[in-house]
Amino acid sequence: MDYKDAGVDVEAGRSFVSQIRQDVESTNRPEVLGGLGGFGGYFQMPSGYQQPVLVSGTDGVGTKLKVAQAINRHDTVGIDLVAMCVNDILTSGAEPLFFLDYLATGKLNSQQLAEVVKGIAQGCRLSGCALLGGETAEMPGFYQLGEYDLAGFCVGVVEKSKLLDGSRVQIGDVAIGLASAGLHSNGFSLVRKIIETGGYSWSDTPAIFKGNSLGAELITPTQIYVRPILELLKTEIEVHSMAHITGGGLPENLPRCLNQEQSIEVKQDSWTIPPVFNWLAQAGKIQPEAMFNTFNMGIGFVVIVPLEQTNLALDWFKGQNITAFQIGQVVSGDGTLSFS
Known part of the structure; x- marks a missing residue:
């Protein structure tokens, strides 16, 4: 042998x-x-x-x-x-x-x-x-x-x-969310459970996906934010902290980039949630809280900047053809996230 x-x-x-x-x-x-x-x-x-x-x-x-x-x-x-x-x-x-x-x-x-x-x-x-x-x-x-x-x-x-470690974040700073490319690489155990229990097939083509099959839509790769963010750090815009929105969604990951005795308030209707998340919520009968605790819900990366530089930062991202939203603000608190 x-x-x-x-x-x-x-x-x-x-x-x-x-x-x-x-x-x-x-x-x-x-x-x-x-x-x-x-x-x-x-x-x-x-x-x-x-x-x-x-x-x-x-x-x-x-x-x-x-x-x-x-x-x-x-x-x-x-x-x-x-x-x-x-x-x-x-x-x-x-x-x-x-x-x-x-x-x-x-x-x-x-x-x-x-x-x-x-x-x-x-x-x-x-x-x-x-x-x-x-x-x-x-x-x-x-x-x-x-x-x-x-x-x-x-x-x-x-x-x-x-080095950015959250220590620069101040009360009143603004959270700018960068659009995700879909689910990225989190929540797929739940996705697979929805497909299995709902009797769906990866080749199904729900109308909401405009011709894409379920498999093709869900396999969309994770957005890489490196080049635009490194360029942003070279500008006059003050970046106080950043967060990568992965497993646990915004509630788990966004507070990780804050300073001590700080929380963050997020406006839930401040960005457009992509169709794939709406389809999953409906197909799996998933409550909004569970969706936000599992998926990125359309926000893949967050940059924290001073309030007075909000528009400057949003305009900069627009100039780079990057979809960005003002999604929340840093407040006093105990390291949690709340929706308004």
Whole structure:
């Protein structure tokens, strides 16, 4: 017997690395040293920092992968993977530098997983970070045929004096919400439950989606906010804090970017909720509170600015063709969110 008899094809693994090499190398930054295939990835610190602070983050795609595998669409979940990590570290003001992925499957399907890596590389290009390396694990008996799982790890850098940690937020500051691209990568266990119990199919085409199937609508990748936010931080607009709206929605994530003894009031009708959320609420008979505690409801990222700079910030986002809304204001409180 050999390793292949046990279900692990080493030669296929080597071939897969060669297949994805061009996509990986397309993400290189000047700071990348060496190439793909070593035991580690090498990255030198960018110049120009006086007191550089490294910021790291890790995340996965979750059960959204089940949708991708059900509809046999694998070129977008890699974008989700990168987005969930880089958007997190972006909230501190950090520029993403490099990314590593972990991809695990029961049996290596080179065509399928090459599509996944294409998406990861695209996410890295969109956020300006290098795909420095990764690991592909073939684990027979651990995953069903055609299944795979993803995890990602990102490192960024920010000047210590410009680090955003909530300490700059003041009472009266305004929350500006940036539009999401749909569900992003959260709440899919509930989504799948709605589809299953309601007797729906991923190929169904509800009129509200204007020709898109359920699967195509739900697989829309997570919005990456890195480039416009890094540009915003170079303007005269004072950004006091930021939040990435992921699992737990606005109620859980927005208070995380506040200072001590502060809360935030959100005007619930201050932005347009995308149709996908309305469909899910109706199909699953989900109460509004549960919807807001599970999904981003159309707001994927929030920037906190001084009250007097609200219009300046909104106009700046409009000039960048980014949909933004004034959604709330910081008030005295105990670190909670309330709707009005």
